[in-house]
Amino acid sequence: MRKTISFAALLLAANAHAQDIGQPLPAWRQGELDIHHINTGRGESSLLILPDGTSLLVDMSGKTVERPPFSLPTKPDASRAPGEWVARYLQRVLPLPSGKDTARQIDYAMISHFHGDHMGAIVEDSPRSKNGYRLSGITEVAEHLRIGTVIDRGWPDYAYPAPLKNPTIDNYRSFLDWQAKHRGLKVEQFQPGRNDQLKLLHEPNAYPQFAIRNVYANGRVWTGEGTRTRPVFSREEAPGENALSIAFKLSYGAFDYFSGGDLSAQDIEVDPSLDNVEAAVAQANGKVDAMKANHHGSWDANSAPFLRLLQPRVIVVGARAEGHPAVNTYQRMTSAATWPGPRDIFITNVSAATFKTTYNIEKAASTQGHVVIRVERGGASYRVFVLDDSDEAMRVKSISGPYSSN
Numbered sequence: 001m002r003k004t005i006s007f008a009a010l011l012l013a014a015n016a017h018a019q020d021i022g023q024p025l026p027a028w029r030q031g032e033l034d035i036h037h038i039n040t041g042r043g044e045s046s047l048l049i050l051p052d053g054t055s056l057l058v059d060m061s062g063k064t065v066e067r068p069p070f071s072l073p074t075k076p077d078a079s080r081a082p083g084e085w086v087a088r089y090l091q092r093v094l095p096l097p098s099g100k101d102t103a104r105q106i107d108y109a110m111i112s113h114f115h116g117d118h119m120g121a122i123v124e125d126s127p128r129s130k131n132g133y134r135l136s137g138i139t140e141v142a143e144h145l146r147i148g149t150v151i152d153r154g155w156p157d158y159a160y161p162a163p164l165k166n167p168t169i170d171n172y173r174s175f176l177d178w179q180a181k182h183r184g185l186k187v188e189q190f191q192p193g194r195n196d197q198l199k200l201l202h203e204p205n206a207y208p209q210f211a212i213r214n215v216y217a218n219g220r221v222w223t224g225e226g227t228r229t230r231p232v233f234s235r236e237e238a239p240g241e242n243a244l245s246i247a248f249k250l251s252y253g254a255f256d257y258f259s260g261g262d263l264s265a266q267d268i269e270v271d272p273s274l275d276n277v278e279a280a281v282a283q284a285n286g287k288v289d290a291m292k293a294n295h296h297g298s299w300d301a302n303s304a305p306f307l308r309l310l311q312p313r314v315i316v317v318g319a320r321a322e323g324h325p326a327v328n329t330y331q332r333m334t335s336a337a338t339w340p341g342p343r344d345i346f347i348t349n350v351s352a353a354t355f356k357t358t359y360n361i362e363k364a365a366s367t368q369g370h371v372v373i374r375v376e377r378g379g380a381s382y383r384v385f386v387l388d389d390s391d392e393a394m395r396v397k398s399i400s401g402p403y404s405s406n
């Protein structure tokens, strides 16, 4: 009799699982942690819904300066700008706040670094907001949803490592000024080392096992002691924008997740010992359960030393161009010679050419669609949902896991 009951229970569980395929993603529930890697084909954008409903948007997509065919087509289609697609996605999944003010809002909007495929580039035909500035990426998202606090690596002077001045940055600063004056927007510079800059805003006491550690930005990495940091580059070195990207580690109980923008170093493919930024960040960060691949899985990122220290069970590659992920990078991520043990790779968008030319990519857990990591209350386990990105129905294509957090 006992056996029969457990068999029936198993059947029930299997049915519940099967019923989710083809159905819209079940809504986030209080206590869960959702990490949405949104595929617009035009850059990176991740939405994190934290256990108490606090929302953190990391990058907003919106690349518009790259020439085809290098850049991938806009998803779901070209009828709207990437920033607007991101805003519409957010409207569908952000929890409604309780209380009188029922408008959904983005509590934190973080820009990992100042490139168009992360913040939205301003080009000749970028439309103009009635507020004076022009629309792409973050400025476009803010047309649709209110933002509480913006966190970037450059505020307030945008002068490191040299004064930043181009149409995208100038427009962004006009946007910040207008929003601060008229919408009460707060702006902060990301401070490496801290673990209290990004915090739960609604019920922090309900989730003491949750924290976000600021691991790296602007050439300074956390030492692992208190909130202290040290420089990664020597005075003579001139790191590019990618190598200054914001990196953080999110922990929820046993679950750990890493996100590091476009961290990369051009010479790691020929000599991994030249990986000064990723390796330093990985040493400070330590092992994780899941990570977003650095720099869209490009050839110059996710070095072997970096991967060996993080040993992710799940890797999400936010692709936006041909060659994402790069052949050799995909090999490093999948090879047991890099580190032993199983791992699943989810790629948001693989072009036909990249699919044909990347060895073993057909074994990836997914090569097309939004990738949602859903961590159960308390953080002990998580599942990965892949959603159909061809329309806005949020239909589940596949469910992987549950994985146990380590």
Ligand SMILES: [Zn+2]
Pocket (backbone or CB within 6 Å): 115, 117, 118, 262, 295, 296
């Ligand atoms: Zn990028």
